[in-house]
Amino acid sequence: MKRHPNCKRIPLQALLAAVVSADCELHGKSLMAAIKTCYNIYLVTKDPMIIATAKASLDQMLGAVFQRLQSLGVSSSRKQLVEEVC
DSSP: OOOOTHHHHHHHHHHHHHHHOSSSOOOHHHHHHHHHHHHHHHHHOOOHHHHHHHHHHHHHHHHHHHHHHHHTOTTSOHHHHHHHHO
16 A cells, blocks of 8 residues: 655644744654654655755754753853753
8 A cells, every 4th residue: 555745744844833833842752753763764754855854854853952951051051951941
């Protein structure tokens, strides 16, 4: 049974929107689940378009997480930064 390509593309878009949204920031286990899901889709799919979409989603997600870390300020301690982001 061949699946429609949107069955993997739409979840990638939804997870990306949830991670990078300023209104709905994911933290901790939810953030890790979103990243793992994108990575798993990247690993198991054979469709080059979905592979490119998953890779781009991961790049944007991780970029947003690091940008969030930087916006918290350099003066914060490492532990405090991790607690605020996660």
